[in-house]
Amino acid sequence: xxxxxxxxxxxxxxxxxxxxxxxxxxxxxxxxxxxxxxxxxxxxxxxxxxxxxxxxxxxxxxxxxxxxxxxxxxxxxxxxxxxx
Amino acid sequence: xxxxxxxxxxxxxxxxxxxxxxxxxxxxxxxxxxxxxxxxxxxxxxxxxxxxxxxxxxxxxxxxxxxxxxxxxxxxxxxxxxxxxxxxxxxxxxxxxxxxxxxxxxxxxxxxxxxxxxxxxxxxxxxxxxxxxxxxxxxxxxxxxxxxxxxxxxxxxxxxxxxxxxxxxxxxxxxxxxxxxxxxxxxxxxxxxxxxxxxxxxxxxxxxxxxxxxxxxxxxxxxxxx
Numbered sequence: 001x002x003x004x005x006x007x008x009x010x011x012x013x014x015x016x017x018x019x020x021x022x023x024x025x026x027x028x029x030x031x032x033x034x035x036x037x038x039x040x041x042x043x044x045x046x047x048x049x050x051x052x053x054x055x056x057x058x059x060x061x062x063x064x065x066x067x068x069x070x071x072x073x074x075x076x077x078x079x080x081x082x083x084x
Numbered sequence: 085x086x087x088x089x090x091x092x093x094x095x096x097x098x099x100x101x102x103x104x105x106x107x108x109x110x111x112x113x114x115x116x117x118x119x120x121x122x123x124x125x126x127x128x129x130x131x132x133x134x135x136x137x138x139x140x141x142x143x144x145x146x147x148x149x150x151x152x153x154x155x156x157x158x159x160x161x162x163x164x165x166x167x168x169x170x171x172x173x174x175x176x177x178x179x180x181x182x183x184x185x186x187x188x189x190x191x192x193x194x195x196x197x198x199x200x201x202x203x204x205x206x207x208x209x210x211x212x213x214x215x216x217x218x219x220x221x222x223x224x225x226x227x228x229x230x231x232x233x234x235x236x237x238x239x240x241x242x243x244x245x246x247x248x249x250x251x252x253x254x255x256x257x258x259x260x261x262x263x264x265x266x267x268x269x270x271x272x273x274x275x276x277x278x279x280x281x282x283x284x285x286x287x288x289x290x291x292x293x294x295x296x297x298x299x300x301x302x303x304x305x306x307x308x309x310x
Contacts (some may be wrong), residue, residue: 009102010188014233015259017191072186074235076100084154 009040087307090127106282110300119151129166132173145175166185174276184235191259200225221288221295225279232260
């Protein structure tokens with residue numbers, strides 16, 4: 001089975017308080033030099049059958065209608081580490 | 085015959101009973117509906133109550149948006165049926181795109197529970213006609229995903245068309261853009277807000293006031309006069 005990864009991130013203009021909280025904690029823990037942190041979601045999909053154009057089109061539709069809310073989030077679809 | 089108001093229960097809904105009670109106190113007949121129902125039992129209006137449907141997994145309201153009953157709610161709303169979404173119900177309405185924008189984690193990341201003052205900005209909706217424009221009401225608020233966001237163009241459009249139905253007064257509890265607590269669709273039949281009017285319909289509980297009752301008496305007048 002092939003693995004397809006969908007990464008979902010808040011759009012750059014949307015305030016990400018969770019990412020900010022992580023960023024603020026970093027110097028306290030001794031990790032310096034990180035100017036900004038944004039937190040996202042990663043979905044790993046184990047796909048039955050071939051990951052052909054049709055399967056990718058379905059996954060793209062799935063990401064657009066359900067995994068991401070495109071009002072506030074962007075997403076990328078990758079097969080085996082390769083962006084598609 | 086009195087008007088019938090459907091109240092939908094999803095897995096994780098908490099405020100369905102309070103909502104049914106508020107509907108009854110206002111003189112309407114509450115009709116419990118289940119998320120798997122494929123028909124709305126000929127109700128005249130629908131309320132999506134508060135809670136944490138499907139545990140807010142993925143995003144608040146994202147999974148319940150695809151419940152079988154929501155197909156009928158979306159269809160009805162587009163045909164003019166009054167729909168009110170409270171808290172999680174508001175989140176579901178943005179996920180269905182019946183209302184624009186989206187709801188995100190509060191800017192301070194904390195769950196918040198307080199009596200919240202609101203200003204009624206639009207009294208031309210199906211759910212707000214019993215209020216006076218500019219009237220300030222106090223109702224309970226409790227949420228962690230209550231931050232309303234939309235792009236600047238959408239916000240400007242909402243302001244220009246008078247579709248900001250409620251604004252937070254004194255305190256913005258969650259970082260909602262332009263202090264928006266609730267909005268309406270273009271036709272005024274679909275309304276969503278984060279605070280909970282259904283918890284302020286009897287003097288004994290909630291804020292000790294009955295400021296939330298106006299939502300339900302508004303819809304009663306609309307349905308009876310229709």
